[in-house]
Amino acid sequence: MSAAPFFAPFAVEARKLNRSLAALLAVAAPSLIAVFGFFMLLRSGRSATWDMWMTSAAGVWAFFMLPMSVTALTALVAHMEHGPRSWDHLRALPAPRWRLYAAKAVAVVTVVALMSVATLAMNGAAISLAGAIKPEFAPTGPFNLATYAELMGKIFLASLLMIALQLWTALRFASFVPGLVLGIGGTFFAVVATSAKEGVFLPWQMPVNMMASDAWRVDTALGLGCGLGLVAFALMTIHLSRREVL
Amino acid sequence: MSAAIETTELTRRFKRHLAVDAVSMTVPEQAVYGFLGRNGAGKTTTLKMLLGLIRPSGGTARICGVDVGSDRLGAARKAGALLEAHGFYGNLSGRENLDLTRCLIGLPRTEIDRVLEVVEMSEHAGRRVSDYSLGMRQRLGLARAMLGAPPVLILDEPTNGLDPDGIADMRRFLGELPARTGATVLLSSHLLGEIEQTATHVGIIHQGRLVLEGELARLKAEMVPEIGVETDDPARAAELAASRGFTVARSTDRVVASLKPGEDARAAAAALNRALVEADIAVFAIGPRARTLEGIYRDVSAPTPAQPLMQPEHV
Numbered sequence: 001m002s003a004a005p006f007f008a009p010f011a012v013e014a015r016k017l018n019r020s021l022a023a024l025l026a027v028a029a030p031s032l033i034a035v036f037g038f039f040m041l042l043r044s045g046r047s048a049t050w051d052m053w054m055t056s057a058a059g060v061w062a063f064f065m066l067p068m069s070v071t072a073l074t075a076l077v078a079h080m081e082h083g084p085r086s087w088d089h090l091r092a093l094p095a096p097r098w099r100l101y102a103a104k105a106v107a108v109v110t111v112v113a114l115m116s117v118a119t120l121a122m123n124g125a126a127i128s129l130a131g132a133i134k135p136e137f138a139p140t141g142p143f144n145l146a147t148y149a150e151l152m153g154k155i156f157l158a159s160l161l162m163i164a165l166q167l168w169t170a171l172r173f174a175s176f177v178p179g180l181v182l183g184i185g186g187t188f189f190a191v192v193a194t195s196a197k198e199g200v201f202l203p204w205q206m207p208v209n210m211m212a213s214d215a216w217r218v219d220t221a222l223g224l225g226c227g228l229g230l231v232a233f234a235l236m237t238i239h240l241s242r243r244e245v246l
Numbered sequence: 247m248s249a250a251i252e253t254t255e256l257t258r259r260f261k262r263h264l265a266v267d268a269v270s271m272t273v274p275e276q277a278v279y280g281f282l283g284r285n286g287a288g289k290t291t292t293l294k295m296l297l298g299l300i301r302p303s304g305g306t307a308r309i310c311g312v313d314v315g316s317d318r319l320g321a322a323r324k325a326g327a328l329l330e331a332h333g334f335y336g337n338l339s340g341r342e343n344l345d346l347t348r349c350l351i352g353l354p355r356t357e358i359d360r361v362l363e364v365v366e367m368s369e370h371a372g373r374r375v376s377d378y379s380l381g382m383r384q385r386l387g388l389a390r391a392m393l394g395a396p397p398v399l400i401l402d403e404p405t406n407g408l409d410p411d412g413i414a415d416m417r418r419f420l421g422e423l424p425a426r427t428g429a430t431v432l433l434s435s436h437l438l439g440e441i442e443q444t445a446t447h448v449g450i451i452h453q454g455r456l457v458l459e460g461e462l463a464r465l466k467a468e469m470v471p472e473i474g475v476e477t478d479d480p481a482r483a484a485e486l487a488a489s490r491g492f493t494v495a496r497s498t499d500r501v502v503a504s505l506k507p508g509e510d511a512r513a514a515a516a517a518l519n520r521a522l523v524e525a526d527i528a529v530f531a532i533g534p535r536a537r538t539l540e541g542i543y544r545d546v547s548a549p550t551p552a553q554p555l556m557q558p559e560h561v
Contacts, residue, residue: 015345016338018337080335081333084333085333089329089331093322094320094322095350246260
């Protein structure tokens with residue numbers, strides 16, 4: 001049996017992003033962090049290590065930009081189908097419906113992964129550029145790419161549960177509102193209750209817990225975010241492919 | 247002629263509302279079947295059940311002999327659909343939109359050029375769909391429905407929102423479809439004129455029930471003929487016609503007298519004319535009228551009379 005039918009829906013999802021607002025968002029969010037880092041270095045007035053600049057960027061990403069980007073990205077990706085009401089067309093095709101939803105999940109997770117890589121790369125480039133403009137504030141110490149990549153990787157894996165919940169909500173409801181309320185609400189509680197012990201169980205706070213000093217917080221958030229995220233994606237695919245879209 | 251689409255007692259209930267009530271319809275192969283009904287009569291719900299988009303509460307639906315309930319994918323391979331909501335991605339071109347569907351159902355790339363040619367859209371295929379007119383989107387929707395040359399095309403209100411030129415264009419196109427593609431076309435609409443000029447067969451759904459079905463020409467021939475009368479005094483003319491045993495309908499300037507089955511329309515028209523002249527009513531025009539689809543539709547889908555109010559019981 002050819003593998004093509006399994007990849008075709010994913011390829012289709014990737015092509016739908018072409019010239020879309022979701023693609024614009026995927027570029028804009030990491031760029032904003034890079035721009036922020038660039039100007040922060042120019043106005044810092046002192047030199048700091050690469051570790052400080054790169055972990056700061058990862059912190060901004062995990063704490064705020066990632067949850068907000070996931071909220072917007074899932075809403076935009078779902079709205080590509082809700083807006084022109086294309087679910088009827090897609091669901092009437094002679095293709096298993098679960099593949100349509102699984103492809104959506106793979107596409108969104110892939111975009112978030114690429115955004116994570118872009119955040120790392122763009123921030124590194126922005127800090128280097130700012131350091132070249134003001135050499136006296138140029139970052140010091142080694143550039144530990146493996147360490148930064150590992151941190152971003154953990155943040156990404158811990159965010160899977162949040163991505164699954166946001167995507168599930170966005171695909172389930174034709175309106176933007178439920179997904180936005182969930183995302184904004186989740187991010188709000190993640191921000192105002194950052195130091196709360198229970199925060200480790202809040203999907204929107206799991207990514208930022210990858211920067212915690214307590215190992216149990218890192219392990220718990222990573223295990224729950226990644227493990228339950230995969231389970232949530234599976235349940236989402238089953239639920240959405242079985243439900244009637246009236 | 248065998249059936250391309252066949253439903254048996256197809257039923258769908260939404261909570262307490264019975265949207266489709268035991269519909270048994272038969273669409274012969276290579277027919278253009280006009281599925282008529284008011285808005286909310288149950289047309290779209292029936293089509294959605296045929297496409298496997300919603301599950302019936304009862305009954306079965308078959309497309310080219312394949313049961314939609316037990317083999318949705320098999321049935322879906324036999325049918326292409328143009329639904330009311332097109333579901334195009336405005337940021338992509340017409341060709342790119344078709345290619346997404348082609349890719350999902352695993353067809354060769356040559357299919358796109360073929361269907362674009364059938365709907366005469368080849369020269370606009372490179373433009374973004376967001377720049378298309380509604381008529382062009384309908385054509386693109388038809389092209390997409392024809393991808394893979396399915397033997398059945400299910401089209402939900404394909405002329406909705408089109409301007410008169412667009413409607414005429416679509417009508418011509420739909421009439422030619424079976425000959426050009428060999429497909430059976432199930433066409434839902436609430437526009438009687440559109441169906442009358444396009445369809446070979448009709449099914450009329452009213453309040454969820456299929457109240458009439460058959461070959462359009464045969465239905466017209468079988469229906470009780472009518473005599474149309476224009477006089478200077480329609481009220482008296484109607485009274486006189488009724489007194490002579492006709493079933494009469496009257497508008498402000500015209501009387502329509504329905505004949506009994508088997509009655510000779512020409513002889514009846516002559517007798518009625520004579521009676522009107524003898525009653526000193528000026529007759530401007532009189533003659534048997536060919537039955538129209540509109541007349542058939544009105545006969546079979548007359549609003550259900552309201553139930554009489556219950557008389558209070560005496561105590």
